[in-house]
Amino acid sequence: MSAATTDRAAVLRQNRSGRTERLLRALRSPGGAVFVLLLLLFAAVVAVNPSFGEPGSLIRFVGRTAPIAIAAIGQYFVIVSGEFDLSMGSVVTAQVIIAGNLIGQDDARVLPVLLLMVVFGAAVGLVNGLITTLLKVPSFIVTLGMMLALLGLVLFWTGGAATGNPADSFRQIGRGGIRDVPVLEIIPYPVLILLAAAAAAALLMRRPYGRTLIAVGDNERAAALTGARVWWVRTRAFMISSLSATVAGIILVGYAGVHPSVGRGYEFTAITAVVLGGVVLGGGRGWVLSAAAGAFALEMLFTLLNFVGVQSTWRDTVQGVIIILAVAAGAQTWQRRRRGATKASHEEQHTIAAPPRVGTNEEGT
Numbered sequence: 001m002s003a004a005t006t007d008r009a010a011v012l013r014q015n016r017s018g019r020t021e022r023l024l025r026a027l028r029s030p031g032g033a034v035f036v037l038l039l040l041l042f043a044a045v046v047a048v049n050p051s052f053g054e055p056g057s058l059i060r061f062v063g064r065t066a067p068i069a070i071a072a073i074g075q076y077f078v079i080v081s082g083e084f085d086l087s088m089g090s091v092v093t094a095q096v097i098i099a100g101n102l103i104g105q106d107d108a109r110v111l112p113v114l115l116l117m118v119v120f121g122a123a124v125g126l127v128n129g130l131i132t133t134l135l136k137v138p139s140f141i142v143t144l145g146m147m148l149a150l151l152g153l154v155l156f157w158t159g160g161a162a163t164g165n166p167a168d169s170f171r172q173i174g175r176g177g178i179r180d181v182p183v184l185e186i187i188p189y190p191v192l193i194l195l196a197a198a199a200a201a202a203l204l205m206r207r208p209y210g211r212t213l214i215a216v217g218d219n220e221r222a223a224a225l226t227g228a229r230v231w232w233v234r235t236r237a238f239m240i241s242s243l244s245a246t247v248a249g250i251i252l253v254g255y256a257g258v259h260p261s262v263g264r265g266y267e268f269t270a271i272t273a274v275v276l277g278g279v280v281l282g283g284g285r286g287w288v289l290s291a292a293a294g295a296f297a298l299e300m301l302f303t304l305l306n307f308v309g310v311q312s313t314w315r316d317t318v319q320g321v322i323i324i325l326a327v328a329a330g331a332q333t334w335q336r337r338r339r340g341a342t343k344a345s346h347e348e349q350h351t352i353a354a355p356p357r358v359g360t361n362e363e364g365t
Contacts, residue, residue: 031278031290034297041300048307055183061303062296063177063188064255067248069295070194071266072273073201074244076291077237079274082217082283083132083139085241088270090150091124092263095249097154100164100258110170117246124150125242129235139238147267154260162259174254190251194292197247201288213237217283265316272319273298275326298322 046053052061071088078085095117102113128146132139157163177188204210215223216233224230249263256262277294279286302315 031287034277034290034293037276038293038297038300041297041304045300045304045307048304052303052307056185059184059187059191061299062194063190065296065299066188066190066194067251068266068269068273068299069292070197070244070251071248071270072277072291072295073197073288074241075267075270075274076201076277076279076286076288077213077240078139078234079271079279079281080217080283080286080288081213081234081237082220083234083237084143084271085128085238086140086143086267087124087128087146087150088143088241088245089263089266089268090147090154091121091242091245092249092252092266093154093260094150095121095246096253096256096258096262097158097164097260099166099170099250099253101157102164103166103170104164105167107167107169110167113170114250117250118243121242121246122239125239126235128242129231129238132238133231133234143267158260160260162257164258166253166258171254174251174256176254190254193247193251197244198289198292205288209233209236214284217285219284268319269298270295272323272326275323278326281327 042053051057071092075085075088098117098120099113102116103109124146128139128142131137131142173189173193175188177186177191179186181187205213212223212228212233215226216228216230220230223233245263245266248266252262273295274286274291275281275294276298277286277290277292279291279294298319301318305314305318306312
């Protein structure tokens, strides 16, 4: 065997080892650990109820979880920028009521009302973002006020009762799908919408906007000094969050019906999913796909609790405990990684700039 072949084999082994080590490091991070947790929960659910592991059951579970996963993706953009969006649940509710009452049974109204819903969602996010960034009002207060304002408008419009019934062509977005698919039988439209949203979010985070968003969440002042328009970066994050809530509301109309309670508490479920996905509250750390995985892990946990007979009234308690534990664990992990990276950087600098030996000048002669 020639020396070149030997060297090439050694390089290939080193590259394979490097990829493996990077994968292991990623799985040990908060953003990677959620995928391990998801697999463990899935194994536990299948052990309790083997029929859950069938392809048809799995694809239906993904379809049911798609709205909260999409909402978590939108919430990710706000949280990673260092802010909160508590108005998400009320945006979902408002969009459900808008669709139910304005479309009715007239198929000709579907597209105009869909356009109106998108504009309304973008406007809510724009208002949240501008008040937070330009008027310097904490996002917690701004979005809490927006949540209450939208909820009040919904209750005024509906009187607190279920009103409206959109056309079946609109409801098919949430309840329909591609049928006669081998093995799966059906691919629900919500699954396809989720895949499109996840792909778009992952691509956006790889673009300059995504990198700037991370930088703003990590250090707002440093990002501003590099020329980033912090106010517009964060405002767009709020708009993405409200638009994701709009998409979730469109899907929910399909199988949850039109009622003022639809979407209630969605903001807290989305935040729970995001922090479970390893995203650090305060911004600057986390992966967007891990936020979506956090939504699936959360719903998988609730499915497991349901199968073992735990009452659904414990759901809020479980979410609260998850938020506390996930935030604490995630913060500790990121701090350890930062300290480790800082220590390694200092050691490398000392190695490069080693002091001259005794009896030599600075050039070592």
